[in-house]
Amino acid sequence: MPTHFSKQLNLKSLYYNVKENRFRLHGSPNIVTKLCIVGSGPAGFFTALRLLKLVPPTLNFTIDIFEKLPFAGGLVRYGVAPDHPETKRVMSTFEQCLRNTRIRFLGNVKIGEDIKLKELRRFYAATILCTGAEDNRTCFPQASGVHGLYSARRFVNWYNGHPEYVNEKFKLSESRTVLILGNGNVAMDISRMMLKSPTELENTDISPYALEELWKSKVERIICVGRRGPAQAAYTIKEFRELTKLGDVRISILDEDVKQMNDDLRILGKKVRDTEKSAWRRKRILNLFNECYLSSNLKDCSSSKKRTFELKYYRRPLQLVTDHAGRITHVEFQKTRLVPEGAESFEHAEFQPTETTERIPCDLVFESVGYKSVPIEGVPFDYERFLIPNVRGAVISDKQTQLSPLYCSGWVKRGPRGVILSSKLDAEETVDKILEDLDTGVIEYKETHQAEVCDLLKTRNRRFITKNDWFALYNYELEQGRASNISGPKKILSVEQVWRYLKEIKSG
Structure with a gap:
């Protein structure tokens, strides 16, 4: 491991044990390593879950999940047929992921509009794009x-x-x-x-x-x-x-x-x-x-x-x-x-x-x-296959060089094929590559504060959904669903309704 990385993390030893499929940590770090995931569909959550599983709590490690809509879930919420509730049960796994104290959620934030990707990359040690396939x-x-x-x-x-x-x-x-x-x-x-x-x-x-x-x-x-x-x-x-x-x-x-x-x-x-x-x-x-x-x-x-x-x-x-x-x-x-x-x-x-x-x-x-996926400003794009060119999830340039620390997972990485659980296998490959780059110093720590992203959004008058907001809204939907004898949430159908219901919920 490079000396500069060991000094940054204040670790005596940090390595990835492939056989046991986990990190082992010796020593106590005193800094925070922050990653962000763009997209809260299956690819985004499976990536977050894999990181939470392999990086021990003793390492100060946090993940921010950005979503352009107020609600998390992506394809599970808006792609699975209503008469397939068994497929949507994976949402409970994603819900548990959001409950983890190392996870933050920022909904109703559009990358490229509310905040530029190049700005986002300044706040985080690594950025993982899980934006799916937004076109046809x-x-x-x-x-x-x-x-x-x-x-x-x-x-x-x-x-x-x-x-x-x-x-x-x-x-x-x-x-x-x-x-x-x-x-x-x-x-x-x-x-x-x-x-x-x-x-x-x-x-x-x-x-x-x-x-x-x-x-x-x-x-x-x-x-x-x-x-x-x-x-x-x-x-x-x-x-x-x-x-x-x-x-x-x-x-x-x-x-x-x-x-x-x-x-x-x-x-x-x-x-x-x-x-x-x-x-x-x-x-x-x-x-x-x-x-x-x-x-x-x-x-x-x-x-x-x-x-x-x-x-x-x-x-x-x-x-x-x-x-x-x-x-x-x-x-x-x-x-x-x-x-x-x-x-x-x-x-x-x-x-x-x-x-x-x-x-x-x-x-x-x-x-x-x-x-098909759509291009993201500042990110290489393959217009024949409609995906981000990558090697094991690490984004590469036209010259086949790795653009660290930028990664991708899910449909934007491999193309829109497979079922929801296919994104789980895909996330494993991307996360393993991220951990290798973390171990070798390719991913470098940046001295920023977690609140800076929220502060920037507030100065631009961008209203965003926090994790607590999401749980309040989702629980409200579930209650409305039970009252209507629906097997699942009775969905809030517009962003305007989101702010109205959120105000009502908070006011008691």
Whole structure:
């Protein structure tokens, strides 16, 4: 360990024991090492939890978590479907994290607006960016002004009560056929939300305005379209199975897609060798897919079903077709086929277009083709992969040199893929790198005071949410949820309401 770092921390010995997965400390430090995390979603909390676990309390070590919204939780609060309360239970773990005396929370603080990143970096020994993926990919980048085209992310944030999306309008009461572009879990989520009986959503934390709109919905047919085949679909077996269990919904699968799928499986089977885990997952997905296909061809199965969920594959969206008023009437697709040459696995087999096209009529179109991160001022950004270039979470420049002490974790680090717990594994790698840099002196202590950030925000008249404020608001939401027989918090839906309720709570 460099001499200057040992002197700064007043340590006789500080090292990271990989085998035991923890720090050991000999001697008593008399200074405070401060880190900050930007973003309070799963990536931010799992990073904080990992740091709290590995750095012993005897080391004066604090973490400030910044969040642009008043509430912590990120994807857990605003991304998980309301009818999946079991997934949201991880919020209790995040709540315990916030109770730790080494953690501070500063909500309603937008990095880049309320405080610049370069200013933030002056206050902390290291900064970890966990800002997630705040934008969405699109098949139609030039389609501005078209009525009836939405991103799946926009719809998800709307029914989950995200403050920036409470005023969205989707006109479900005027639509009968909805087309969803994409084959991942988000596509399954929004399909299920539109097909499920609103009665089943009444005791969830769905936003009240979304529930009201779903009661008025006239949607009776949802068509989910993928560019490749069922074996390449990104949804999980759990998400797919939930749709098959909706009592009032018939699953529809085309004969031609099943035939092409079987041809693909036979040809790809001779070209690639999958791992046991991958083969097991694919087998489960395809078994359920085949069950749905067989059931969809039974005449007595379809007669009593009022709504239809159609799965279409091997179709790449080409263009939107609109009427004279700019409303979508059709989407034109180009048929595709998989290319077995060069495929490393079934899941990663590429496709190529054919000369056959097809038009599918619809009233609304939701794009669910992936999220993407957005660049942050002063931070390198990969515009092809839409993430921050990094090595093990350490941000690197265009010249591949480490920009210490700046780190990243979560979707902004690896791209928007995986489930919530994937961010836990990701955080472990980033934190391990941070601890290595702390141990070797790459991260240097800076003589600042914790109150300086708050003082700066106050001088700029920026109102921010403290940890105590957050607990007061969250407990209020939980109480309102219990009073309304909701399995979770009854969410406060706007920043204006936050300040009003906070004032009421503090006044007794």
